[in-house]
Amino acid sequence: MKVLSAALLLTAGSAVSAAAQQPVLDSAVAAAVGGYTTRYLEPDCKLSKGHFKVSSGATYLKTSVETPIPENRNRALESGNRVILEAITQNGQDQNAAAWYYLGRIYLRRGDVAGADSAFKRAQALAPDCSADIMKFRKVAFAPIVNRGTEFSKNKQDDSAMVYYRRAAMWYPQSAVPASRLAALFAGRQMDDSALVYYDAALKATTTTDTADVKLRNLTAFNRALLLTRAQRYPEATAAFEQYLAWQPGDADAQKGMIQALRGAGKADSAAALEKKFGVTVGGSATTVDTGAVAVYNKAATAFNAKQYAIAASAAESFLATVPNNREALYIRAQSLLELKKGPEAVKAANALLAVDPMSETAVSLLGAAYAVTKNSAAAVETRQRLNAMPISISSVTASPSGAGVSLTATATGRAAMDRQMKPMAATPVPLVFEFLNKDGTVVATQEATVPALRKGEQFALKLEVQGQGVTGWRYHQK
Numbered sequence: 001m002k003v004l005s006a007a008l009l010l011t012a013g014s015a016v017s018a019a020a021q022q023p024v025l026d027s028a029v030a031a032a033v034g035g036y037t038t039r040y041l042e043p044d045c046k047l048s049k050g051h052f053k054v055s056s057g058a059t060y061l062k063t064s065v066e067t068p069i070p071e072n073r074n075r076a077l078e079s080g081n082r083v084i085l086e087a088i089t090q091n092g093q094d095q096n097a098a099a100w101y102y103l104g105r106i107y108l109r110r111g112d113v114a115g116a117d118s119a120f121k122r123a124q125a126l127a128p129d130c131s132a133d134i135m136k137f138r139k140v141a142f143a144p145i146v147n148r149g150t151e152f153s154k155n156k157q158d159d160s161a162m163v164y165y166r167r168a169a170m171w172y173p174q175s176a177v178p179a180s181r182l183a184a185l186f187a188g189r190q191m192d193d194s195a196l197v198y199y200d201a202a203l204k205a206t207t208t209t210d211t212a213d214v215k216l217r218n219l220t221a222f223n224r225a226l227l228l229t230r231a232q233r234y235p236e237a238t239a240a241f242e243q244y245l246a247w248q249p250g251d252a253d254a255q256k257g258m259i260q261a262l263r264g265a266g267k268a269d270s271a272a273a274l275e276k277k278f279g280v281t282v283g284g285s286a287t288t289v290d291t292g293a294v295a296v297y298n299k300a301a302t303a304f305n306a307k308q309y310a311i312a313a314s315a316a317e318s319f320l321a322t323v324p325n326n327r328e329a330l331y332i333r334a335q336s337l338l339e340l341k342k343g344p345e346a347v348k349a350a351n352a353l354l355a356v357d358p359m360s361e362t363a364v365s366l367l368g369a370a371y372a373v374t375k376n377s378a379a380a381v382e383t384r385q386r387l388n389a390m391p392i393s394i395s396s397v398t399a400s401p402s403g404a405g406v407s408l409t410a411t412a413t414g415r416a417a418m419d420r421q422m423k424p425m426a427a428t429p430v431p432l433v434f435e436f437l438n439k440d441g442t443v444v445a446t447q448e449a450t451v452p453a454l455r456k457g458e459q460f461a462l463k464l465e466v467q468g469q470g471v472t473g474w475r476y477h478q479k
Contacts, residue, residue, distance in 0.1 A: 028144035030111030036140045040065040045130035047098040051091055054099045057084035061106055080106045097127035101134070108137055113145065117171055135174075142172040149178065156395045156411065158185050169201065176205035176213065180220050187223065188398055190328040191301035192231045199224035218247055225257060234265035252278075296322070300332050309336040324441045325473035327356050327397065334366055343374035356475040359394040359430075361387065361415075391417045392430055392451055394462075399436070399474050405445065405467040406436055408474060412462060414454025427453040431479035434464055436471045444468035448479065 040062040049055040060080030064073045084103045087093040104119035120134045149164030162185060168178035183198035199220055206217035225240035241258035248254060255278040262271040300315035313336035316329045323329065334349035350367035357363050368383035397410040417425040429450050436445040445468030451460050 024114065025111040026113055026145070027111055028148060029113055029141045030109060032144045033108050033137065033140055037065070043101060043130060044133040045127060047101060047127060047130065049098045050096055051087050051093050053083045053087035053091060054093060054096060054102065057087070057099070057102045057106070061102055064109060077106055077110055095126065097123050097130065100126065101130060104134070105137065108141060113141065113167060113171060138172050142168060142175060145171060146175070146178050149181065153181065153185070156413065161185065173201070174205060176202040176216050176220065179205060180216060183220070184223070187227055188396065189301070190297065191305060192227055193302045194305050195227055196224065199227065218244065221247065222254060225254070229257060229261050229264065232264060234261045237261035238265060297326070297329060300329060304332045304336060309339040312336040313340065323439050323472050325356055325437050325475055327353070327473070330356055331363070338366060338370050338373065341373055343370055346370035347374060357394065357397070358477060359390060359392060361390070361393045364390070385420055388418045389425065390415055391425065391427060392454055397474070399471070405465065406471045408434065408464045410462040412451040412454065412460045414456050414458040416456040427455055429453050432476050433479050434474060434476040436466055436468050437473045437475065438470040439472045444471060
């Protein structure tokens with residue numbers, strides 16, 4: 001499912017009405033565009049200003065570029081914005097490409113990405129020859145937008161990262177980078193429908209033979225094939241691996257993945273023939289979750305992503321009846337119930353999530369919010385104290401098949417823990433016990449790991465390799 005920020009879905013005709021609202025300004029974008037050139041650049045395409053107010057707007061834009069005084073620069077931008085909007089709304093210039101072009105550049109210098117996007121799209125529709133000129137400004141603004149997403153992603157603030165990656169994908173769809181990163185984030189949350197939409201968008205965007213683009217294309221294609229296999233869409237997965245192997249013919253992992261996909265599609269003879277051709281042996285099927293459960297999970301993830309919380313909660317509940325310890329489904333159910341203001345149910349669901357992921361800041365905070373909905377202030381305070389006392393947080397847990405078992409990775413981040421008197425607590429090692437479960441909730445493998453004493457912000461990468469068949473979930477607790 002394609003998910004785009006509602007704030008960015010401005011149609012070409014809505015730039016004017018949006019201007020009446022308070023725009024969201026991105027200072028990094030404004031700085032990048034302001035530093036692009038110290039002299040005013042006339043458009044490379046033919047644009048007739050026509051109306052004197054449009055011409056005045058262009059003059060104000062020029063003044064804003066060339067004046068060194070910030071106050072004068074901002075005043076010029078405000079004046080240019082005002083006169084062009086007047087020309088469009090009061091003087092019949094809504095079909096004047098120049099009006100929209102200069103409005104887009106003014107918006108961009110102010111850091112109003114949504115307004116600039118809408119205005120530039122209208123300008124391009126009216127004057128297609130200006131597309132290359134407009135693309136120059138899109139490229140300048142793209143870097144600070146996508147880089148902000150990268151910063152949030154590095155700090156494990158995935159929700160904020162998604163906002164900026166979506167913005168970057170909308171602003172400059174010619175780049176595969178934001179779509180590829182969105183796909184990876186959704187795949188990590190097992191929101192397969194959304195991940196596949198963005199993997200497809202990333203592949204569509206990688207059309208050059210630049211080395212970096214080719215590398216990103218290949219990585220995207222491989223991850224897409226793996227995800228299709230995980231979703232048990234075996235015929236599509238087979239085709240995806242075949243496409244990837246045409247680009248990377250010697251990739252042993254892709255060869256094994258294609259064999260697994262063929263087996264999943266019921267083509268055992270073809271799989272055996274490829275094993276002989278590639279000289280590898282691949283046992284087992286591609287996934288351990290039945291198709292029905294996968295479909296139900298994808299329904300929950302899709303509805304949650306669309307903020308259809310009642311549907312998401314119901315579908316997650318159905319999925320958990322089959323795979324009771326799936327962390328992502330537990331999160332979808334708990335957060336959906338909280339959004340629906342179903343306090344007691346949200347409390348129960350949050351506690352079920354914490355039974356699997358007890359050192360997640362997100363999960364503990366969710367429990368506190370659920371108690372707040374029930375107006376249980378004592379429990380909310382107790383939960384806040386629990387959060388304050390956590391020495392570490394565990395995030396970005398990913399479990400994937402590895403040989404005859406499972407490989408799990410996670411990130412532990414140090415926190416400034418405090419006791420009930422709000423006094424700092426010394427950092428100490430934290431021993432953890434990870435349990436790996438099959439779809440019936442039975443523990444099929446266990447492994448211990450110790451997180452060293454971490455200061456606030458320090459991170460430690462956890463990696464576990466266990467042997468066990470049919471693993472569909474995991475949980476952990478302090479030893």
